[in-house]
Amino acid sequence: MSLADAQKEALTPLFSNLPTPWSILIYDVPSRSIMSPLLTVQTLRSLGVTLHLLITSSRQPVTGVSGVYLLSPTPSNVDLLIEDVNKGLYPEGVHINWTTKLSRELLERLGRGLVQGGNQANIKGMWDRHTNFLTMNPDVFTLSIPRSFSRSNGGDIKDIEAFVSETAFGLMSVAGCLREASGDIVVRCSTGGCAEMVGRALCSLIKGNAAGGGKGVGGRPVLILLDRTKHVKAMCGHSSSYQALMADVLEYRGGKATDGEGGKWEVGEDEEWWGANKFRSFPEAVEGNGKELKEVEKEEAKLRGINPSTTTGLLGAVSDLPALLARKKSLETHTGILTACMKRIGERDIPQFFDVESRLGRGVGEKLEEEVLALIREKGTAGDKKRLAAIYGLSDGVTVGSLQRVWDALPQEAKGGKLLDTLTQIRSVSNLGAAMTAGTPPTSGNNVLLNLATGVGSSLVAGAREKLAGLVGSGDLASTTRIVNNIMNAREGTEDDEYLYLDPRVHPPAINIPRGQRPRPQTAVVFGVGGGGWGEYGNIIGNKGDWKLIYGATEIMGGEELLAQMAG
Numbered sequence: 001m002s003l004a005d006a007q008k009e010a011l012t013p014l015f016s017n018l019p020t021p022w023s024i025l026i027y028d029v030p031s032r033s034i035m036s037p038l039l040t041v042q043t044l045r046s047l048g049v050t051l052h053l054l055i056t057s058s059r060q061p062v063t064g065v066s067g068v069y070l071l072s073p074t075p076s077n078v079d080l081l082i083e084d085v086n087k088g089l090y091p092e093g094v095h096i097n098w099t100t101k102l103s104r105e106l107l108e109r110l111g112r113g114l115v116q117g118g119n120q121a122n123i124k125g126m127w128d129r130h131t132n133f134l135t136m137n138p139d140v141f142t143l144s145i146p147r148s149f150s151r152s153n154g155g156d157i158k159d160i161e162a163f164v165s166e167t168a169f170g171l172m173s174v175a176g177c178l179r180e181a182s183g184d185i186v187v188r189c190s191t192g193g194c195a196e197m198v199g200r201a202l203c204s205l206i207k208g209n210a211a212g213g214g215k216g217v218g219g220r221p222v223l224i225l226l227d228r229t230k231h232v233k234a235m236c237g238h239s240s241s242y243q244a245l246m247a248d249v250l251e252y253r254g255g256k257a258t259d260g261e262g263g264k265w266e267v268g269e270d271e272e273w274w275g276a277n278k279f280r281s282f283p284e285a286v287e288g289n290g291k292e293l294k295e296v297e298k299e300e301a302k303l304r305g306i307n308p309s310t311t312t313g314l315l316g317a318v319s320d321l322p323a324l325l326a327r328k329k330s331l332e333t334h335t336g337i338l339t340a341c342m343k344r345i346g347e348r349d350i351p352q353f354f355d356v357e358s359r360l361g362r363g364v365g366e367k368l369e370e371e372v373l374a375l376i377r378e379k380g381t382a383g384d385k386k387r388l389a390a391i392y393g394l395s396d397g398v399t400v401g402s403l404q405r406v407w408d409a410l411p412q413e414a415k416g417g418k419l420l421d422t423l424t425q426i427r428s429v430s431n432l433g434a435a436m437t438a439g440t441p442p443t444s445g446n447n448v449l450l451n452l453a454t455g456v457g458s459s460l461v462a463g464a465r466e467k468l469a470g471l472v473g474s475g476d477l478a479s480t481t482r483i484v485n486n487i488m489n490a491r492e493g494t495e496d497d498e499y500l501y502l503d504p505r506v507h508p509p510a511i512n513i514p515r516g517q518r519p520r521p522q523t524a525v526v527f528g529v530g531g532g533g534w535g536e537y538g539n540i541i542g543n544k545g546d547w548k549l550i551y552g553a554t555e556i557m558g559g560e561e562l563l564a565q566m567a568g
Helices: 003-015 029-035 041-046 075-087 104-117 148-152 157-182 194-210 242-249 272-277 282-304 311-348 350-360 365-376 382-393 400-409 419-429 479-488 534-541 559-567
Strands: 023-027 049-054 066-071 094-098 123-128 134-137 140-142 186-189 222-227 251-253 256-258 264-266 500-502 523-529 548-553
Touching: 003 029, 003 066, 003 134, 003 157, 023 029, 029 049, 029 066, 041 049, 066 075, 075 094, 075 104, 148 157, 148 559, 157 194, 157 523, 186 194, 194 222, 194 500, 194 523, 222 479, 242 282, 242 311, 242 350, 242 534, 264 311, 272 282, 272 311, 282 311, 311 350, 350 365, 350 382, 365 382, 365 400, 382 400, 382 419, 382 559, 400 419, 419 559, 479 523, 479 534, 534 548
Parallel strands: 023 049, 023 066, 066 094, 094 123, 140 548, 186 222, 222 523, 523 548
Antiparallel strands: 134 140, 186 500, 251 256, 256 264
16 A cells, blocks of 8 residues: 555545535645545545535525645634634534544644634534545655755754754654554664754654554554755756656646746556556656557557447447547657657757766766866856755865865856855765765666667657767765665664664664564655655655655755755
8 A cells, every 4th residue: 555545535525424415625725735635525525525615704694515625734724714613504413524634732722712603512523533644646645844954954943943843743654654554663863963852752752652553464663754954966866767857847736847948747657558667767767658658559550440340349449449549649749748848958068967877876986076076167058067066065076175176066046045065064074985875785787888789769868879878877876875775674783773663553762673683674654854856755655665655844845945044
């Protein structure tokens, strides 16, 4: 079961055991965002929902239906709910559902408002549903906490505490959904940073409900908290995989992609071709699209050429043609996306950035200064150049003087704010001269020169060889990919020894279980505290073992967005 399926199962009980066959759903904007990818209008109708409206909208009393609310627990929502109940909008009964736990303060506020209005009897039930996260695809989620890197690294203690609490409550929702499918989580995190604060806060929140939970078989899911401050490079690099590149060069959110020039496409997670190709290198996706489209067009021509007087053949054509046309439509959609991506890739010379960034990941550092300077002075956007400079500044063997020379070469629009100061601060607390951690697994077998097939016939593929030659393979392992693999494979002498092992079933939660006594986990929930992105997700899933990956972050963003937050 995917995380999205588990969240859907947590939401459908909202409409169970109601006193009326029909109901009206009232939600706020965050709750609508949570529901939209999971419950279509048709699904809601099958559950008896006749209308779905924002709580801020103007509404009239309706009889004969139940009022079902799904709301974030905020003071403004509590006040609007009190107003609705006291107006008697839904006399058949009001059923209140909160996306996460309602605080005592807000519960008392709600109680006072209902008692003063004399309508508390109209409340038929109230639940904390623990669904406070947004699934962006079946196993990728976000807590949608804006400016999360800035907040996790700010100087205001109260704001950091509020951020930690908000993150922990969001992860408690994820843990609650997973408990039903796989059992209670175990938390792994580095010490001394925001990730540890979140891990300990989460364990405290779920401790009372952890024991005995879950129907899972085998090892419990492992929640690996990545402190983004320690892993900036993993977010800044350019990627070679189709999905990550699409998110980088186009606007991509909620399965919809736009190019800013009128091009709009929708990508369904249930599309067979998308599922098979989104993690492949971009040239492989281009080739695969061209080949399969030619095959589909050939099959279509064959079906349309069947003699209508042949009953058996005609029935077969009628049966097969709709599915074939749907497949063709999906492929043509991706042809449009791939074409738009390739235009941006060529304009920005992304293969060159990808190549240099990959080599910087191998510890050559200052040896590449001249190549970095040359690239910064040539193609690419200001954002591309800033990302490369940040990666260079956080690479092994790069001196402060070398970083300054690269920084001075950046265009003025890439230098704003305090980004250089932030990079220097991160350098000062990082051991940039350290060798790569032991136990590094080999990169994916895709890291071999892609032999684009000749004679495919697609103009898209015909121009791909020269433009995309630098985007073969999956690149080097990101530091976060290496950490996740080391923990999931329990490798000695790696982060598996260094990361805390927090178990909400025990007190205190920090325990030291010998490696040989730990059950081998079958699911990793990798979560970026301070942000995450499609490139990092693609790198991890492209190099993982035979275990299930769920990926999430306080917010899903690109490298430029992260650097903007770092700049203040």
